[in-house]
Amino acid sequence: MDRISLSLGSGGKLMREFLRTLILRHLGNPCLDGLADSAHLEIRGRVGFTTDSFVIQPIFFPGGDIGRLAVAGTVNDLVVSGIKPLYLSLSLILEEGFPVSDLKKVLSSVREAAAEAGVMVVTGDTKVVRRGEADGLYINTAGVGQVVAEPGGIEGGDVIILTGSVGDHSVAVMVARREFEFEGEMESDCRPLHGLLPLWQMGVKWMRDITRGGLATILCECAEGGDVPVFVEEARVPLSAPVRAISEILGLDPLYLASEGKAVVIAPRDRAEGIVDFLRSLPAGKSSAVIGRIGGHERKGEVVLKSISGGLRLLEPLTGELLPRIC
Amino acid sequence: MDPLLLREERSVRALLKEVDALLERVDRELRIMEVCGTHTMTAHRSGLGNLLRKKGLRLISGPGCPVCITPDGIVGAAAALVTERPDIVLASFGDMLRVPTPKKHLLHLVPAKGSTVKTIYSPEEVLDIARASPGKQVVFLAVGFETTIPSIAWTVEEAERSGLKNLSFITCLRLVPPPLRAILASGESGLDGFIYPGHVSVIIGSQPYEFIAREFSVPGAVTGFEPVDLLLGILSVLRQIEGGEARVDIAYSRAVRPEGNPAARRVMASACEVTDGEWRGFGAIPASGLRLRNRDLDAFERFSLAYDFSWENMACGCGDVVRGLIEPEQCPLFGNPCTPEQPMGPCMVSVEGSCLIHYKYGDTMWTG
Numbered sequence: 001m002d003r004i005s006l007s008l009g010s011g012g013k014l015m016r017e018f019l020r021t022l023i024l025r026h027l028g029n030p031c032l033d034g035l036a037d038s039a040h041l042e043i044r045g046r047v048g049f050t051t052d053s054f055v056i057q058p059i060f061f062p063g064g065d066i067g068r069l070a071v072a073g074t075v076n077d078l079v080v081s082g083i084k085p086l087y088l089s090l091s092l093i094l095e096e097g098f099p100v101s102d103l104k105k106v107l108s109s110v111r112e113a114a115a116e117a118g119v120m121v122v123t124g125d126t127k128v129v130r131r132g133e134a135d136g137l138y139i140n141t142a143g144v145g146q147v148v149a150e151p152g153g154i155e156g157g158d159v160i161i162l163t164g165s166v167g168d169h170s171v172a173v174m175v176a177r178r179e180f181e182f183e184g185e186m187e188s189d190c191r192p193l194h195g196l197l198p199l200w201q202m203g204v205k206w207m208r209d210i211t212r213g214g215l216a217t218i219l220c221e222c223a224e225g226g227d228v229p230v231f232v233e234e235a236r237v238p239l240s241a242p243v244r245a246i247s248e249i250l251g252l253d254p255l256y257l258a259s260e261g262k263a264v265v266i267a268p269r270d271r272a273e274g275i276v277d278f279l280r281s282l283p284a285g286k287s288s289a290v291i292g293r294i295g296g297h298e299r300k301g302e303v304v305l306k307s308i309s310g311g312l313r314l315l316e317p318l319t320g321e322l323l324p325r326i327c
Numbered sequence: 328m329d330p331l332l333l334r335e336e337r338s339v340r341a342l343l344k345e346v347d348a349l350l351e352r353v354d355r356e357l358r359i360m361e362v363c364g365t366h367t368m369t370a371h372r373s374g375l376g377n378l379l380r381k382k383g384l385r386l387i388s389g390p391g392c393p394v395c396i397t398p399d400g401i402v403g404a405a406a407a408l409v410t411e412r413p414d415i416v417l418a419s420f421g422d423m424l425r426v427p428t429p430k431k432h433l434l435h436l437v438p439a440k441g442s443t444v445k446t447i448y449s450p451e452e453v454l455d456i457a458r459a460s461p462g463k464q465v466v467f468l469a470v471g472f473e474t475t476i477p478s479i480a481w482t483v484e485e486a487e488r489s490g491l492k493n494l495s496f497i498t499c500l501r502l503v504p505p506p507l508r509a510i511l512a513s514g515e516s517g518l519d520g521f522i523y524p525g526h527v528s529v530i531i532g533s534q535p536y537e538f539i540a541r542e543f544s545v546p547g548a549v550t551g552f553e554p555v556d557l558l559l560g561i562l563s564v565l566r567q568i569e570g571g572e573a574r575v576d577i578a579y580s581r582a583v584r585p586e587g588n589p590a591a592r593r594v595m596a597s598a599c600e601v602t603d604g605e606w607r608g609f610g611a612i613p614a615s616g617l618r619l620r621n622r623d624l625d626a627f628e629r630f631s632l633a634y635d636f637s638w639e640n641m642a643c644g645c646g647d648v649v650r651g652l653i654e655p656e657q658c659p660l661f662g663n664p665c666t667p668e669q670p671m672g673p674c675m676v677s678v679e680g681s682c683l684i685h686y687k688y689g690d691t692m693w694t695g
Contacts, residue, residue: 235336251678306694309554310336311374313691319667 026107039122046147048083063187067109082149117192149200167257191261231296333553363524364392364679374693388681403635419468480598505615521547532587608646643672
């Protein structure tokens with residue numbers, strides 16, 4: 001079989017062969033191998049549960065693909081909620097005609113990312129839709145894990161830490177789409193953030209991964225959710241050279257660009273140094289930095305940004321879509 | 328050069344000290360028009376606009392956002408084309424396609440059978456779209472000033488050279504200096520100086536603004552788009568005001584020469600000829616527009632189109648905003664009901680539009 005065919009969906013012999021030769025060969029484990037309808041799992045204490053769907057184009061981009069993204073996205077949602085990720089589900093929606101070789105690559109990425117994050121894919125599903133009814137491949141993952149911390153309790157004086165440079169995922173995907181004819185090496189930062197779990201034992205109160213909407217949107221959610229004033233300094237936000245350059249050229253604000261392997265962390269001021277040192281020892285945290293604090297102004301629920309040139313302005317959540325300027 | 332150097336707080340602080348000293352010596356309220364929307368963005372995003380206003384220097388936005396000055400009649404003609412004729416691919420820049428009309432904006436219209444609306448980022452993309460759509464008529468709604476016109480003109484010539492039969496253009500190509508004359512001649516805006524656009528001047532140089540100093544004795548300076556650039560431009564205008572002089576200074580010498588870029592202007596002149604141009608807010612301004620020399624490539628000719636003003640929003644104050652007659656906040660629609668989510672006029676749509684900029688950055692204050 002070179003390409004996914006519609007007859008796969010009828011659930012017969014072809015599907016069993018598909019599961020054995022493709023899914024189990026890549027993702028097999030004691031829990032999945034029996035091909036039962038549900039997985040029986042061992043989890044102690046309170047359980048955390050999340051789900052996310054992935055529809056990215058292109059499916060392969062520098063630094064990752066939809067498979068890696070589907071594992072990282074769900075693992076990260078758990079980690080930032082104080083949950084140690086344990087098990088994932090994996091649902092594939094395939095468009096008729098999708099190359100099997102591409103699916104193999106995606107499944108290998110799922111396996112690698114899951115191994116990296118220490119999680120097992122324990123259940124799943126595959127559906128095939130007619131040509132034109134989907135865009136190649138969509139993936140849904142759900143994840144469960146053990147609750148290790150209850151986030152909350154942000155208060156004045158706490159510091160805001162960014163685990164690394166922002167915008168790398170957005171820019172890598174833009175370059176991969178060849179929307180702007182930029183050439184160069186730009187990799188997505190797409191990665192599972194299980195390495196941040198120890199932070200919950202280091203005094204961290206609140207954590208969010210930065211995805212669509214970018215850093216600005218997360219900071220606004222933090223201010224609104226905690227009904228606290230948030231103050232950040234643009235000059236302290238780490239940016240990679242390509243993100244800075246492409247944002248300049250296109251007139252995009254990097255504070256609104258997506259990342260897929262970075263988080264905002266809030267902790268008491270006296271823990272900040274230890275946390276930044278720890279983050280900088282991680283492969284994804286080399287450029288980690290304190291970028292602001294809770295307080296610094298009177299406007300509860302709002303984010304004030306001090307720009308590089310010294311202006312103070314309110315930071316708004318992302319509205320509409322990002323459009324490059326035309327002149 | 329690292330743009331960060333031109334943005335840093337300490338450089339801004341040093342220049343502001345000089346601005347303060349000059350303002351003290353001049354000792355009166357001043358109005359300086361920044362012609363280009365990107366300067367409006369720099370001033371307000373950095374918080375310098377509000378700070379300077381407190382010091383008695385008011386920055387007034389000018390007619391320098393191509394989306395904002397494109398008259399409704401042209402948007403209407405494009406809308407009529409794509410909704411009434413089958414097999415049209417209407418392509419334009421993102422902001423242009425989101426300009427509101429009393430009906431819907433172009434991206435949300437229901438096109439005729441086989442027709443579509445496409446967002447592009449760069450003019451030459453329409454060549455590939457036309458080559459890839461042999462059964463369709465591709466129409467590029469091409470708007471812009473001297474910054475963008477050379478690449479539009481190159482695209483027109485490339486379409487001719489490669490004999491593309493299914494590509495044509497609805498143009499709103501406009502020249503920056505003529506509306507400045509119109510503003511000064513009307514005498515209604517009381518301007519003490521101009522900040523001339525940076526990108527446009529890379530192409531046309533500083534000479535086309537000389538008439539402003541010569542005939543109207545109004546000082547001005549060409550400058551770039553970083554906060555430091557803007558302050559250098561303002562300083563040069565203030566020095567002229569203090570000395571009772573009027574010149575066209577270049578405070579952006581890393582990009583602009585007095586004679587501009589003759590090669591880019593040759594491409595413009597070879598594909599386009601000067602004509603009277605219609606502007607939102609101004610009406611027709613003599614010799615302020617360009618039209619394609621090859622009339623066969625003009626979509627107005629090819630499809631017998633006419634300006635369609637049934638798409639005009641009468642309540643919208645954008646026309647007065649681009650002439651510098653009112654500030655965005657003075658428009659009765661500003662903020663309610665006109666917002667970036669539900670824009671009522673082009674100045675609330677374009678990233679260079681002064682309404683959008685005032686809405687987003689109106690509270691920003693420099694405090695460094």
